Amino acid sequence: MTAPLVIIIVTVVGVLGLWTAPAYAQPAGADNCATCHLAIGAARLEKPVKDYAHDVHKAKGFGCVACHGGNEKEAGMEAMDPGKGYIGKPGRKQVVQVCARCHSDATFMKRYNPSLLVDQATEYATSVHGRKLREEDDPKVATCVSCHPAHSIRPPSDPTSSVYPLRVAETCGACHGDAKYMEGRRLPTDQLAKYKESVHGKAMIVKGDLSAPTCNDCHGNHGAAPPGVSWVGNVCGQCHTVMADLFGKSVHAKAFVDMGTPGCATCHDNHAIRETGDRMLGLGSDAVCTTCHGATDKGGQTAVEMRALIDGLAGRHRAARELLDRAEHAGMEVTQAKFDLNSARDSLVKARAAVHAFTVDAVKAETTAGVAVADKAHARGVRALGELVFRRKGLGISLVIILAVIAGLLLKIRQVDRRGRAIERGSAR
Amino acid sequence: MAYAIDDPSRRRFVNWFLGTSAGAFLLAVLYPVSRYLVPPPSGESAAGTVTLAIKPEDVKPNTGQIFKFGSRPGILVRTAAGELRAFSAVCTHLNCTVQYRPDFGQIWCACHNGHFDLNGKNVEGPPPRPLEAFAVNARGNQIVVSKGA
Numbered sequence: 001m002t003a004p005l006v007i008i009i010v011t012v013v014g015v016l017g018l019w020t021a022p023a024y025a026q027p028a029g030a031d032n033c034a035t036c037h038l039a040i041g042a043a044r045l046e047k048p049v050k051d052y053a054h055d056v057h058k059a060k061g062f063g064c065v066a067c068h069g070g071n072e073k074e075a076g077m078e079a080m081d082p083g084k085g086y087i088g089k090p091g092r093k094q095v096v097q098v099c100a101r102c103h104s105d106a107t108f109m110k111r112y113n114p115s116l117l118v119d120q121a122t123e124y125a126t127s128v129h130g131r132k133l134r135e136e137d138d139p140k141v142a143t144c145v146s147c148h149p150a151h152s153i154r155p156p157s158d159p160t161s162s163v164y165p166l167r168v169a170e171t172c173g174a175c176h177g178d179a180k181y182m183e184g185r186r187l188p189t190d191q192l193a194k195y196k197e198s199v200h201g202k203a204m205i206v207k208g209d210l211s212a213p214t215c216n217d218c219h220g221n222h223g224a225a226p227p228g229v230s231w232v233g234n235v236c237g238q239c240h241t242v243m244a245d246l247f248g249k250s251v252h253a254k255a256f257v258d259m260g261t262p263g264c265a266t267c268h269d270n271h272a273i274r275e276t277g278d279r280m281l282g283l284g285s286d287a288v289c290t291t292c293h294g295a296t297d298k299g300g301q302t303a304v305e306m307r308a309l310i311d312g313l314a315g316r317h318r319a320a321r322e323l324l325d326r327a328e329h330a331g332m333e334v335t336q337a338k339f340d341l342n343s344a345r346d347s348l349v350k351a352r353a354a355v356h357a358f359t360v361d362a363v364k365a366e367t368t369a370g371v372a373v374a375d376k377a378h379a380r381g382v383r384a385l386g387e388l389v390f391r392r393k394g395l396g397i398s399l400v401i402i403l404a405v406i407a408g409l410l411l412k413i414r415q416v417d418r419r420g421r422a423i424e425r426g427s428a429r
Numbered sequence: 430m431a432y433a434i435d436d437p438s439r440r441r442f443v444n445w446f447l448g449t450s451a452g453a454f455l456l457a458v459l460y461p462v463s464r465y466l467v468p469p470p471s472g473e474s475a476a477g478t479v480t481l482a483i484k485p486e487d488v489k490p491n492t493g494q495i496f497k498f499g500s501r502p503g504i505l506v507r508t509a510a511g512e513l514r515a516f517s518a519v520c521t522h523l524n525c526t527v528q529y530r531p532d533f534g535q536i537w538c539a540c541h542n543g544h545f546d547l548n549g550k551n552v553e554g555p556p557p558r559p560l561e562a563f564a565v566n567a568r569g570n571q572i573v574v575s576k577g578a
Contacts, residue, residue: 108451179439211558239540240555241554242542270498310480322444335499335500336497336500339497339499339500339502340500346526346540349540349541350539353540391461394460394461394464395461398457398458398461401450401453401457403455404450406455408443408447412447414442415443
């Protein structure tokens with residue numbers, strides 16, 4: 001038997017040994033590992049035991065041997081007999097195998113969490129982290145324990161977990177935001193800072209909106225990788241479906257691939273995605289169209305026309321709403337007009353989405369209906385304010401008449417009183 | 430300059446003034462008062478409750494209807510199981526008016542393809558929050574929807 005063949009057989013047997021280990025990954029009984037680690041008095045040995053008290057695996061009844069092997073029922077060094085499967089602290093590549101023994105075993109995992117996916121190891125193998133570990137034995141790439149700290153692993157639903165949505169960016173940023181750690185790699189290290197300033201980051205961090213995307217929503221979690229140029233739209237389209245559909249059918253979809261620019265991110269950026277606005281459309285100073293288009297080309301003219309349509313509807317909607325607000329604050333009943341005006345706002349939102357078709361017709365189809373509704377609401381606001389003026393004038397006129405009548409009555413009373421006194425004086429003479 | 434108390438021209442003026450103004454007074458006072466007292470065609474208050482102009486039996490299972498809650502839209506849904514539910518019809522993403530999709534069995538926003546389940550929970554697309562849920566009570570032939578479900 002040649003040496004390479006022996007190595008292969010030993011490796012295969014070893015790997016199979018690890019992968020068939022769920023048989024001993026059973027809930028623990030007596031735990032001599034913890035007893036010794038705490039008794040020795042070394043902080044380095046105590047920490048894993050103390051941390052593990054709150055680990056989800058501990059809660060499910062797993063002891064140290066589930067990952068480290070050995071026999072916790074043995075007191076003393078016999079517990080750590082490699083002959084009995086003790087592996088000590090797993091190496092970087094071994095970590096993935098140790099976790100995968102259980103987490104890739106659907107039958108085994110069903111007993112603890114039937115809804116938990118069991119593709120983490122497969123996904124990890126496709127990730128940049130996994131590939132670099134496998135192919136280059138890169139000592140810095142993340143393994144399971146980089147994101148799920150060994151001995152204090154908590155489920156993603158636990159707010160103290162390193163993979164709770166609010167904490168994912170910081171977890172990834174611990175490496176990817178550290179310029180020194182990332183030294184020698186082509187990746188930038190400003191992603192975390194940019195994400196925190198982005199519309200997604202602010203929704204997540206400032207508003208506490210857990211449905212907002214964080215790193216893993218766009219890059220994948222166990223299969224983390226940068227989205228390729230041609231499928232950025234698919235990533236954004238997970239949430240922004242309407243825009244992604246329109247964009248996918250637009251002239252820009254192919255043009256951006258041909259140019260080698262990353263789809264949605266060409267105009268919206270990737271980690272530093274700003275809140276969108278009409279300012280981005282057209283040929284103004286904040287318009288993203290100006291990156292490629294100018295006033296003389298068809299694209300630039302289309303952008304200007306689309307912007308004009310949207311500005312027109314936005315202006316009409318705003319004017320109608322302000323008018324109806326004034327009428328409402330003045331006490332007029334305009335709830336029906338305001339209710340109807342909602343559909344003009346819907347049209348405006350749809351028109352802004354329709355921009356991603358990059359045709360004037362698509363935008364016009366939405367704005368035409370919206371303008372009609374806004375104009376009708378505006379006319380009703382004008383009528384309501386006209387009614388208000390009429391009522392105020394009526395009140396003013398009636399008040400003048402009332403005051404005049406009061407003055408007349410006072411004069412009449414005075415006249416009657418004087419006449420009465422004159423008659424009394426005449427009678428007295 | 431003092432007028433004599435029984436100055437005929439002054440007396441005539443005052444009497445004429447009072448006589449002619451009586452009609453004008455009544456007209457000018459009663460008309461605006463009546464216009465103020467009789468309210469203009471009024472929508473339901475934007476406050477807590479609205480009684481819908483829909484009979485419970487007219488809302489078929491697996492359908493939904495938009496109704497007016499003050500100046501804001503609400504949506505009344507009868508689930509396939511026959512239960513009436515009501516929510517604010519204002520999408521929590523960008524305030525578009527949502528609608529019921531019988532083919533999905535869900536509430537749907539056409540603006541950005543947001544989906545809400547029949548508990549109002551945002552389940553797909555960009556809406557960040559659930560729809561505000563209202564309490565629905567069918568009282569005889571009336572459906573009463575109230576805030577604070």
